[in-house]
Amino acid sequence: MRFSSSFLKAAFRASVASLCVNLAGPVTAQTEPATLKIVWPPSGATVPLNADGERAIGVLVESNFKLLAAGQCGSDKRCGHVHMKIDPQGDSCNLPGRPYNSMNSDFGGPLIKANFGACAVPTGEHVIGVLLADDHHQPVLIDGKPVTALVQVRTTMP
Numbered sequence: 739m740r741f742s743s744s745f746l747k748a749a750f751r752a753s754v755a756s757l758c759v760n761l762a763g764p765v766t767a768q769t770e771p772a773t774l775k776i777v778w779p780p781s782g783a784t785v786p787l788n789a790d791g792e793r794a795i796g797v798l799v800e801s802n803f804k805l806l807a808a809g810q811c812g813s814d815k816r817c818g819h820v821h822m823k824i825d826p827q828g829d830s831c832n833l834p835g836r837p838y839n840s841m842n843s844d845f846g847g848p849l850i851k852a853n854f855g856a857c858a859v860p861t862g863e864h865v866i867g868v869l870l871a872d873d874h875h876q877p878v879l880i881d882g883k884p885v886t887a888l889v890q891v892r893t894t895m896p
Contacts, residue, residue, distance in 0.1 A: 772878045772885045774801045774820070774870045777848075781889040789896045793855035797822060799848050799868055799887070803878070808843035811873035818872045819843040822850045824857060826867035826888070831857035843875070854893055861893050 778798040779785050787793040799805075804817040811817030821841045824831035831839050833856050842850045850868065854860040870878040870885040877884035 769816070770802060771880050772801070772803055772816075772870055774799060774803075774868060774885050775887045776866065776868060776889045779866075779889060779891050782891070783889075784892045784894060786894050786896045787854050787860060791855050792851075792853045793857075793860045793893075794851045794853050795893075797850045797852045797866055797868070799850065801848075801870060803870060805842065805848055806846035806873075808873060808875060810846065814873075818870055818878060819846060820850055821869045821871050821875075822852060823867045823869075824852060824854065825865055827865070831864070841871075843871070861895055863890065863892055865890050 776797060777800050779795070785795055787795060799820055801820075802816070804811070804814060805819055806817055808819050819842050821838045821843075823837075824839045829837075831854070833839055833853065839853055839856055840851050842848075852866055854864070857864070865888055867886060867888045872878055879885070
């Protein structure tokens with residue numbers, strides 16, 4: 739059986755095109771946008787504070803970024819840590835000399851300690867806000883806006 743020269747050229751071009759797509763991956767594939775949410779406490783929850791001086795509770799977050807200690811991400815652009823601020827509209831709950839209440843940059847992972855003892859009034863209605871930061875403490879942005887999550891809680895004495 740004889741194949742025409744034009745048929746062989748077309749088959750060769752199709753094979754090369756297929757190989758290029760397989761090596762390079764789909765041209766339209768894009769990285770999934772960064773996500774961050776507070777898993778615990780749920781919004782609207784009443785949470786008893788710890789009896790120690792920090793009046794701390796654990797805040798559990800979830801992200802599609804790898805959460806590591808600051809400076810540990812290397813070249814991984816989908817890696818960072820979380821900055822947390824209680825009542826983020828003001829500075830009444832910030833740790834002394836800091837623009838936030840807590841962060842997980844020292845140890846990484848999804849658990850952040852919310853230090854309500856730093857608040858002028860630790861009990862009552864509060865908003866817990868978290869911000870996704872890169873390995874260098876800069877906010878991760880989507881369309882120019884930082885990736886954040888908020889929940890409102892009511893805290894009580896133990």
